[in-house]
Amino acid sequence: MRFGGVATLVMMSWLVVSCSQEAQEARPALVTVNGKPIYQEHVEAMLAKFPDEAIARAGDDFEEKILESLVRAKAVAEMARADMSARELERIKSRAELYEEELLAAEYLKESTDIEPVTGAMVREYYDKNQQRYLLGNQVTIQYLQSESGLEEPQKRALMEKMSAVEADADWKTYQQTLAKDGFRVFYRSSEIKASLLAKPLDSIVASLEPGEASAVFYGETLYRVRLVKEEKLGYQPLSAVSGEIRRKLAPIQMKKAIKLVSDKALASAKVEYAKD
Known part of the structure; x- marks a missing residue:
């Protein structure tokens, strides 16, 4: 230094x-x-x-x-x-x-200051009251058709009509092969993934669907049509995995309680006079 x-x-x-x-x-x-x-x-x-x-x-x-x-x-x-x-x-x-x-x-x-320790009961109570914070999210199984990027506008519009025509419950993998035979370069994808890990624009498309539903064609630089096959909740993070984090959250609260007790005691023995207007 x-x-x-x-x-x-x-x-x-x-x-x-x-x-x-x-x-x-x-x-x-x-x-x-x-x-x-x-x-x-x-x-x-x-x-x-x-x-x-x-x-x-x-x-x-x-x-x-x-x-x-x-x-x-x-x-x-x-x-x-x-x-x-x-x-x-x-x-x-x-x-x-x-x-x-x-x-x-x-x-x-x-x-x-005598700070009361954060007890296991306090941790459990906080966890029960704030469980939504510890949701693991949803696991989704999706299938989708995806065009190559950089298509000319007439090609995109023609492909959009073709992709819109396939039924929600049809065999999309076979349909992709049909599109390929017609000269359209389209990819078929199938994925089982945590919903929060989906890339854009798939995340917003999937969020609007119920299981069994297929989306309209997403019209952007790349065309997408998505089917949500299955969605299941992953539940919550276990208390054992988040108890340390909860203790760190509660420790300052315990400190504030202890400080308030001391300051209340000090005020009780102090003579406080506010100036009158």
């Missing part, structure tokens, strides 16, 4: 944190800037913002670079404090107070 990137991140972080009142504990400062101390805790707080692998790559002098960046940030902050108006300083102070409260609340919740 280049030092410039470290300096930028540290300076931005320090400008927020340094707005809060400095702790007045009797402990040695690593350095002072205009009489304002920088402690080892500040260095450690900045280090915590970097991934372990980034720190490992940065080298043995990484803490020194962090400290130097804190010094620079402190100097800039002191210059800003001298130059800014009282209104600007108050605005930044308000933001710093909010940030401090966020940190306090997060730390307290981490230490005090």
